[in-house]
Amino acid sequence: MKALVWEGPFEMGIKAVEKPRPEKGEVLIRTKSVGVCGSDLEIFRGDFAQAVPPLILGHEACGIIEQVTEGVENVKAGDRVVVDPGIFCGRCEFCRKGTYWQCDHRGILGMQGYDGAYAEYFIVSHLSCFRIPQEMKWDEAALIDILADPLHAMDMIPLQIGETVAIFGPGPGGLSFVQLAKIGGASLVILIGTREKRLALGRKLGADITINVTEENVIDRIKQITEGRGVDVGIEASGSTQALADTLKVTRKHGRVMVFGIYSENASLDMQDMHRRELTITGSSGCPWSMPRAIDLIATGKVQVKPMITHRVNLEELESMFNDGIIEQRKGGYIKGVLLL
Numbered sequence: 245m246k247a248l249v250w251e252g253p254f255e256m257g258i259k260a261v262e263k264p265r266p267e268k269g270e271v272l273i274r275t276k277s278v279g280v281c282g283s284d285l286e287i288f289r290g291d292f293a294q295a296v297p298p299l300i301l302g303h304e305a306c307g308i309i310e311q312v313t314e315g316v317e318n319v320k321a322g323d324r325v326v327v328d329p330g331i332f333c334g335r336c337e338f339c340r341k342g343t344y345w346q347c348d349h350r351g352i353l354g355m356q357g358y359d360g361a362y363a364e365y366f367i368v369s370h371l372s373c374f375r376i377p378q379e380m381k382w383d384e385a386a387l388i389d390i391l392a393d394p395l396h397a398m399d400m401i402p403l404q405i406g407e408t409v410a411i412f413g414p415g416p417g418g419l420s421f422v423q424l425a426k427i428g429g430a431s432l433v434i435l436i437g438t439r440e441k442r443l444a445l446g447r448k449l450g451a452d453i454t455i456n457v458t459e460e461n462v463i464d465r466i467k468q469i470t471e472g473r474g475v476d477v478g479i480e481a482s483g484s485t486q487a488l489a490d491t492l493k494v495t496r497k498h499g500r501v502m503v504f505g506i507y508s509e510n511a512s513l514d515m516q517d518m519h520r521r522e523l524t525i526t527g528s529s530g531c532p533w534s535m536p537r538a539i540d541l542i543a544t545g546k547v548q549v550k551p552m553i554t555h556r557v558n559l560e561e562l563e564s565m566f567n568d569g570i571i572e573q574r575k576g577g578y579i580k581g582v583l584l585l
């Protein structure tokens with residue numbers, strides 16, 4: 245079969261590889277759509293330590309089940325599914341406590357230890373599969389993952405009705421947070437970024453106020469909007485350590501900060517301020533059982549993911565998207581790419 249194989253920093257190309265064979269409890273899936281994620285870019289550059297080449301990337305994966313194996317009951321051949329990319333052992337302390345996404349032996353499809361879906365076929369455990377509605381389009385289905393992760397983060401914050409929220413980073417994750425905060429009852433959603441096109445989309449999707457940090461001082465502006473108080477909840481979804489430092493500063497005393505971005509360096513944070521104002525800082529990773537809700541939110545039109553898709557590509561075009569810097573430099577107004585097979 246054809247696959248896009250990552251062979252080390254800045255080395256990725258289409259190769260003929262052997263079609264994977266599912267073992268007991270696994271299913272073989274014919275790839276239909278895969279979201280292109282910011283973390284794929286980290287891996288491509290060699291900035292994601294857990295990724296070891298050669299590796300087929302692609303973790304925001306959807307497809308049709310081609311073959312099931314012994315012991316598989318929840319899905320059957322022909323089912324249209326989306327996949328939770330987290331892979332867990334089921335035996336360690338965290339799995340047995342029910343917090344399987346923090347598994348000591350955690351793997352991630354297409355990122356860590358397991359080949360992903362930038363290929364004609366891929367395999368996963370049947371436990372990773374969630375059926376999607378017949379009417380849902382494949383491009384939309386590829387964005388279930390990018391909604392399910394923020395949904396898990398929202399569960400961890402958690403947001404109270406009427407609270408104010410600042411979201412740093414108007415990428416697909418941040419744009420999902422905007423919509424979830426509105427559904428969750430936020431009285432004010434402020435979206436912060438550097439690119440006007442993304443901020444404009446954020447306003448369309450529900451952000452009450454947007455702040456372009458290339459034009460305005462975000463800390464002064466949020467202080468002014470909230471009359472010096474700061475927001476109840478600060479969400480950092482850009483992966484910028486400067487933005488993380490700012491998120492802390494714009495969040496009120498006793499406020500909650502969600503660390504959601506993927507960072508390639510350590511941040512310099514005002515620890516004294518954290519201590520003095522008694523902030524709560526929480527990380528969030530993965531989408532434990534939030535996929536069924538993400539599917540429903542998209543299927544019912546409560547959350548819109550389609551406006552985020554700027555590039556629909558085949559495998560050859562995806563290869564050049566990485567190698568020509570289209571994703572890295574956000575060429576052509578790039579927000580979210582989807583591989584369609």
Ligand SMILES: [Zn+2]
Pocket residue numbers: 281282283303304389
């Ligand atoms: Zn992703």
Ligand SMILES: [Zn+2]
Pocket residue numbers: 332333334335336337338339340344346347348349350
């Ligand atoms: Zn485990």
